[in-house]
Amino acid sequence: MTKQDGTATRPSEQFADSVGGLVPTLETVDLGIFVLDAEFTVEWINETAATYFGLSRSDVIGQDKQALIESTISSIFEEPERFAETVVDTYADNTYVEEFECHVLPGEGRAERWLLHQSKPIRSGLLAGGRVEHYTDITELKRTQQRLEAQRDDLELLNQVLRHDIRNDLQLVSAYADMLAPHVDEAGEAHRKRIADSAANAIALTENARDLAAVMRNRQADTTSVVVSEVLDTQIAEIRTVNPEATITVDGTLPETAVVADSLLGSVVRNLLTNAIQHNRSDEPRVTVSVEERDQWVRIRVADNGPGIPDSQKAALFGKGQKGLESGGTGIGLYLVRTLVDSYGGEVWVVDNEPKGTVFVVDLPIAD
Numbered sequence: 001m002t003k004q005d006g007t008a009t010r011p012s013e014q015f016a017d018s019v020g021g022l023v024p025t026l027e028t029v030d031l032g033i034f035v036l037d038a039e040f041t042v043e044w045i046n047e048t049a050a051t052y053f054g055l056s057r058s059d060v061i062g063q064d065k066q067a068l069i070e071s072t073i074s075s076i077f078e079e080p081e082r083f084a085e086t087v088v089d090t091y092a093d094n095t096y097v098e099e100f101e102c103h104v105l106p107g108e109g110r111a112e113r114w115l116l117h118q119s120k121p122i123r124s125g126l127l128a129g130g131r132v133e134h135y136t137d138i139t140e141l142k143r144t145q146q147r148l149e150a151q152r153d154d155l156e157l158l159n160q161v162l163r164h165d166i167r168n169d170l171q172l173v174s175a176y177a178d179m180l181a182p183h184v185d186e187a188g189e190a191h192r193k194r195i196a197d198s199a200a201n202a203i204a205l206t207e208n209a210r211d212l213a214a215v216m217r218n219r220q221a222d223t224t225s226v227v228v229s230e231v232l233d234t235q236i237a238e239i240r241t242v243n244p245e246a247t248i249t250v251d252g253t254l255p256e257t258a259v260v261a262d263s264l265l266g267s268v269v270r271n272l273l274t275n276a277i278q279h280n281r282s283d284e285p286r287v288t289v290s291v292e293e294r295d296q297w298v299r300i301r302v303a304d305n306g307p308g309i310p311d312s313q314k315a316a317l318f319g320k321g322q323k324g325l326e327s328g329g330t331g332i333g334l335y336l337v338r339t340l341v342d343s344y345g346g347e348v349w350v351v352d353n354e355p356k357g358t359v360f361v362v363d364l365p366i367a368d
Contacts, residue, residue: 031134032115035122038129040065040091052135054110066091076110078103087117087133094121094131101138114142167206174199200242204274204333211267211336223344225367226261228291228298229254235269236289239277243285246277251290259298259364261344268340271333272302272360280306280357296366297346303359314350337362 026033032049034042042060050057053073060068066088074080083102090098097120106112119133177196184192232254240248259265276287288303309317318338341348346364353359 031136033135034065034133035127036065036130036133037127040131042068043127043130049135052104052110052113052115052137054107076104076107078105087119090119090131094129096121101142113137113139167203170199170203170206174203207267207270211264211340223260223262225258226263226265227256227258228300228364229256231265231269232289232291232300235266235273239270239273243274243277246280246285246287248273248287248289251288252292254291255293255298257293257298258367259344260346260367261340261364264340265344268337268362269300269302271337272300272362275333275360276302276304276306276358280304282306293366294363297363298366300362300364301359302362303353303357305353305357308352308356309350309358317350318348 027047029046029048031046032052033044033046034049035044037043042063042065045055045057045060047057049055050060053076055072069084069087074084077083079102086098086100090096097118099116099118102115102117104110104113104115114137116136116138117133118136119131122128122130122132174196177192177199180192181189232250236248236250240246273287273289277285280287282305284305286305288301290301290303292299318334338348341362341364344364346362348360348362351359351361
């Protein structure tokens with residue numbers, strides 16, 4: 001194509017003519033745009049891209065993009081070699097779509113920002129064989145991610161303190177309370193038992209806080225296959241040891257079936273068993289555990305002979321910070337149960353036991 005004076009028009013001028021009224025819009029969108037011809041010469045760049053890169057459009061248009069990267073552009077990035085190599089590779093093989101994040105450092109005429117580079121080949125039209133490069137400003141997203149990472153690190157530190165220092169001290173208090181049992185009179189026994197119970201509740205709180213912190217850190221963690229019987233056997237044995245006054249029985253056999261879960265399934269079982277004993281005002285707390293397979297699900301039932309739960313409270317029972325009737329519990333155990341079971345793709349609910357008490361029911365999908 002030629003101009004009226006007989007000189008050839010550049011592809012960039014043809015491009016501008018072809019998009020016509022779109023140019024003012026493309027100039028101001030929050031998207032930096034480079035348009036390259038088949039020789040990877042910059043045929044057009046919008047004002048947003050020039051601002052992002054701290055460039056003058058008049059100095060860029062008509063320039064070889066690869067040479068421009070090597071002489072000017074790559075140096076503004078935190079990882080200049082990675083940026084240059086990744087972009088230039090698309091010119092060597094202009095057949096694929098590229099996407100990566102890059103960090104622009106602050107400098108003269110430009111602000112610090114994170115950009116998402118996306119580019120793809122132009123397959124038809126005036127600039128067929130060329131390439132379009134888009135740069136989306138993701139600075140706020142990256143800053144949010146950095147804040148979340150800092151919070152995650154703080155959460156990990158808190159988790160370590162709970163898991164080690166505080167829990168160890170509480171276990172020491174609990175051990176000394178038990179050692180005092182033969183040495184106190186009847187009047188002092190009530191105080192000793194109060195100390196022992198408070199220490200046990202605080203230990204349970206650290207365990208639940210630890211597990212909840214793990215859930216918060218790994219909300220996107222992959223589930224795996226966990227054998228139900230192994231988890232139940234371990235947790236029942238541990239709860240029997242720390243609650244000798246309670247009777248825990250297994251109704252039937254525990255199937256060696258694997259369900260979709262992770263290492264925190266033990267926390268689900270531990271909290272349900274502890275809840276059944278802790279909220280039980282009977283002289284002889286009794287808990288019955290049963291398991292059955294139903295189609296593609298495994299159903300776990302934890303039944304107790306406690307006071308039961310009014311219908312008006314059942315719906316809110318799994319809320320964050322909810323406690324049972326006249327309970328000194330931690331208030332996060334059942335919330336943790338619901339959070340974990342939901343993450344496994346299962347369900348948990350509560351029904352009345354017969355003739356009295358409560359049954360917690362957990363359905364978990366059978367693993368493939």
